[in-house]
Amino acid sequence: MGTHSSERQLIESIRKQVDCAAPTLVRGIGDDCAVFMHDSQSLSLMTVDTLIESVHFDLSWHPPDLLGRKAASVNISDIAAMGGKPRFVLLSLGLSGDQDDGWVDAFIRGFTAVLDEYGAKLIGGDTVKSPGRIMLSVTVYGEVDADKVLYRSGAKKDDSVWVSGFLGEAAAGLELCRNPRLRGGAEWQSLVSAHINPSPQIQLGGLLAASGLVSAMMDLSDGLATDLAHLCTASNVGAEIVSSRIPVSTQMARAATLLGYSPFDWALKGGEDYHLLFTAPGYADDSLSRLVKDTLGSDIFCVGRIVEEPGVRLIEEGGAVEIGYQGFDHFSR
Known part of the structure; x- marks a missing residue:
């Protein structure tokens, strides 16, 4: 078998x-x-x-x-x-x-x-x-x-792709926890907490659903690369992510350097961030940012756009690289 x-x-x-x-x-x-x-x-x-x-x-x-x-x-x-x-x-x-x-x-x-x-x-x-x-x-x-529910399957060509927080912090926290010398350090507690004690985005999810501006949504559990691929597959579209737009905290980048990891690998593939990944028409960019900031006092980050061609590509200075389904997978070898 x-x-x-x-x-x-x-x-x-x-x-x-x-x-x-x-x-x-x-x-x-x-x-x-x-x-x-x-x-x-x-x-x-x-x-x-x-x-x-x-x-x-x-x-x-x-x-x-x-x-x-x-x-x-x-x-x-x-x-x-x-x-x-x-x-x-x-x-x-x-x-x-x-x-x-x-x-x-x-x-x-x-x-x-x-x-x-x-x-x-x-x-x-x-x-x-x-x-x-x-x-x-x-x-x-x-x-x-019934009129507010959001699915993975609603993304459309030219929609903007958004995430609701800094990526890769849970992956950084996991690696810090694996190092007994570092995991108790006060300077790393926000990263350790991201791994040990994540927060579900119930208020933000409800706000985005009620806005009528969001076309598709899911949570980030397996990493941006894999979860965006799931969303694109469900919506029969593809996506382009701009590397310079990926939100990475200074603290996470410092931890990556200290431990010998790439911060962008953590951001793209780390998983367990439990932020929200969502799409919305480009005309709603300013309205969405302002709505979330004014209501919850937090920032959201536009990291790319939906395209017609299937797959998820990372846009860097040297060109485009396929990154779909490169996050955490229980059954990968």
């Missing part, structure tokens, strides 16, 4: 084998959330993510309360990507047996603290003993106004 060469190939293989058509289903496999009818004015959103010890987190630098926060946040980020709000959450815990009551209590405190921040409730789940590593699986149910 053959093995799948990529996560994308595996998902596509599953999609071909299942019939998810249903009268109330609006969007099935292939977006940040499944979408189905709630009532005449709103849609229901559902998403699930799994975190596995030594793949998504390391107990050497993830204390239980912050691990709880991360488990909740990365799942709620999918709801933000659709412009929605989280409502109810299911949590499945596969614990190795080395976690005592204090560990579990701290994890749940961190987990529910994030839910409280966004108005969601933990309503059930499952607990099992794992024969080895900890496994966490979280299902989130959310809601969004």
Whole structure:
């Protein structure tokens, strides 16, 4: 039996084998959330993510309360990507047996603290003993106004491509955490926090969805190169990214230099930033920037444009380089 060469190939293989058509289903496999009818004015959103010890987190630098926060946040980020709000959450815990009551209590405190921040409730789940590593699986149910939901599939030629924050900081934080001498340093805490304690962009997602200006949106979990390729594939378009426009913080660039990495590799391929990636018509550039700045006090960054030719290309001084699907992939070899 053959093995799948990529996560994308595996998902596509599953999609071909299942019939998810249903009268109330609006969007099935292939977006940040499944979408189905709630009532005449709103849609229901559902998403699930799994975190596995030594793949998504390391107990050497993830204390239980912050691990709880991360488990909740990365799942709620999918709801933000659709412009929605989280409502109810299911949590499945596969614990190795080395976690005592204090560990579990701290994890749940961190987990529910994030839910409280966004108005969601933990309503059930499952607990099992794992024969080895900890496994966490979280299902989130959310809601969004039917006329405001955003999908990956709406990008059009000449749309601008936007990201909602500095890229590569979580990748920098991961490498700093792997270095015991550096991970406790005060100067690196913003980068370490980007990896350990990400923040879902619920307010921004709702604002962009309500603006009526955005054509497509998703969250940045696997890196700009891969996630933009996903968005372009869903929209049947391509994209050109200008290297000089990629938002990289001075702190991240310093960490890359110190540790011997390319800051642009982290920005393009690092993953786990959990910012929003979205597209909008070029005429809306100024309006979008002003709306986000005036409402939330934050900046968004235009990094390129949508083109007709398939693929994702990085535009540099020396020409164009194909970069699509070069981010994190669980099944890549």
